Every structure is written in structure tokens, then in C-alpha cells.
Amino acid sequence: MGKPTRVTNEIRALRFAAGEMTQAELADRVGLTRQTIIAIEQGRYSPSLEVAFRIARVFGVPLERVFGYPEEES
Amino acid sequence: MGKPTRVTNEIRALRFAAGEMTQAELADRVGLTRQTIIAIEQGRYSPSLEVAFRIARVFGVPLERVFGYPEEES
């Protein structure tokens, strides 16, 4: 339900890069539920900016390294 | 009301830097209402990541130049 978002992310790759971090562990470190991580990771919706910042902080990278937004061709 | 967010922004400064751009014009260019711009500019809540990206695009700057998130000291 809810339309999928245009925002892309590298969460899965970053989790593995960060020593096989599990979705549950990431959820815990970010302060979200596991379900929310799954939904974001799958691009089912775009998180709030605050959550996006918290995720980037956990991985220790800038926000734009985790999330992307496509150019628009009009 | 809802709690104010920890996310900071430079929208007002960027509007003026971009040739006295008005809130209504920004709202229009981003595809939001004027009210939403006001609320975000005042830090009454943090926008969705998608909206944050669109705002940054309008100003032609990276997202992290528009929005900031404080360090956390637990």
C-alpha cells in the first residue's frame, strides 16, 4: 500500500560491510523496529529525515552515501 | 503539536541567497504547500527524506548543506 519511494539506499551493502550486521541489530542501534528497517531497505517507503540521519550515523558515513535520489528528466 | 525535531536547516538563508526566493515560490518549486515549508523552516518537524532531497535539488546543493543533525551524547 503506500506507493514505493524513489529514494534508493545501500543499507544492505553497508550492513554486510559493517561485519555482517543483522537487521535486528541495526534496528536496535538506530532505535527502530526490525520491520521498519526491512521496509526501508526494500524501498517500500522513504524514512523521515531524522531516521535517515540516525542510520547514516550508525554506519559512520554521510547521509548521501546511504541514500540516493534520482535526477529528474522533464 | 508534536515534538520539535532535532534536525536543523538553512532553508531561510538559502532562500535569500537564491535571489529572495519566497516561501510560496519554494513550496511551488518543491511541490509542497506553503504551510509545509513554514513548518519545516521553523523546525516544527523533520520532513520525509524524499522531500528533503527535493528541497536540496531546488537550491542545487547537497542535502547535508541544507539539513543538519546534532551529535548525540547519551
Added chain:
DNA sequence: ACATCGTGTCAAGTATCTTAGACATCTCGG
């Protein structure tokens, strides 16, 4: 076979973001 872990799904509810419209205030130009 059985238990555990990681991932994923579904459904129903709460919280937060976003919209729409009406209205108040200030400033500026005519």
C-alpha cells in the same frame, strides 16, 4: 528430528507529516 537465527509477510493501531482553507499582521507602493 528439533531448536535457533536471519529474513520476510500480514494486519491493525499509533504517531507524524502534509494538505486545505480561513484569517491576522507587517511592509511597501500608489
Added chain:
DNA sequence: CCGAGATGTCTAAGATACTTGACACGATGT
């Protein structure tokens, strides 16, 4: 003075994000 533009407030409703809890499935290990 009067009108128009820019900012802001309030209320109410609609749309998304996020939570909680339960369950399914494949892989791994004992």
C-alpha cells in the same frame, strides 16, 4: 488611506511512516 504580497497562526482532515505481535520459511547446527 488602501490594496497587495510575504510571513505566520489555527483547525481539521488525509496520507505516510512507524510500532506491536504473530506467523512462515530457508539455512545452520546439535
